[in-house]
Amino acid sequence: MPKIVDHEERRAEVLEATWRVIATRGLDAATVRQIAKEAGVSSGVLAHYFADKDDILVQAHRLAYDRVFRRVEEKIGRSTGIEALRATLYETLPMDENRRIEAVIDINYIGRALNDPRLKLVRQESAQVARGWWLGVLTSTAAGGHLAVDTNLELLVDQILVFIDGISLQSVLFPDLMTPELQKRLADDLIARIRA
Template sequence: MPKVIDHDQRRREIVEVAKRLIAAGGFEAATMRSIVTAAGFANGALKHYFANKDGIIAATFESVLRETDTRVSTLDPSASPADALRGFVEAAMPLDEHRITSARVLLVLWEHSVANPDLARQYRELLTAWRAELTRRIAAACTQGRTPESPTVGTLADEIISVTIGANVASLMHPVGDLIDRYSDYVDSVLTRIAA
């Protein structure tokens, strides 16, 4: 009887290999040949799962974005508005080795997305959704009765997004974990300002 292959699992395995290669050596390290070799597949086997490298890169990009969504989806739905906001912000900050590695992959793929309209669109949609959710959570955590449409709330959301992106970039220039305390302090500080 022929072996049953879980094609979705194989695609996930290929994406994980691509992530590891990109994290270790940048975009150029994830060639079709290096992915096949690292995954332990025969030459040409990738064609059954992805038409080309762009397909693997798109799936890798989506996978990294989904990781943040997964962290957010596991937050306690009964948490206070301030704790819900904290969890949402912390989900995107480089506060552990896994998130720092994900940031490395995402930053490499951002550069590639400039020349890839589909990836650029995905990232714009992510930022738009992220900002909308942040404004909702900030307004809920404010003790001053602000709405998500308030300019102050929008400014805070833009600050958090900018700091988070900057923190992810800076975390790549330091030994893993060196900046975690600094970024945890930032989250505490911004939440104190929102609650004041």
């Protein structure tokens, strides 16, 4: 009897293997051969699911962003208010090993996107999705009266995105300095300045 393969699960396994290769060896080392080896499959299996290496990288990037959004939804559900906003901010920062790997991957993509128009476009699309997502989070928080009345939500979205990118970069480059404890203190300070 032939083995039944869950194609979505297999794709996710390959993309997770891609993340591991990028996190440990860098984006340039993420060759089809190396990704296949890390995933425990043949290069032919990758060709069945992805058009080429760039397609693998693009899909891995999109899945990483999607997982952040899903993780936040699982953590806070439909909660609103300042504590839900704090929990959301914590979940987007590299405070544990899995989130640190997400930061390493994103920083690798940013570096590569400088000279790769396709990855640059994908990164811009991800940033737009994140912008819209954060605007929704902040709009809910403000509607409940939890943010200072004069808060410019669109400006705050940009501040939060720069905050996350900056902490992520610092955490990857200087992990002994940008510790999870410091990340929490910085996030708490940001929340204290914007709360009602």
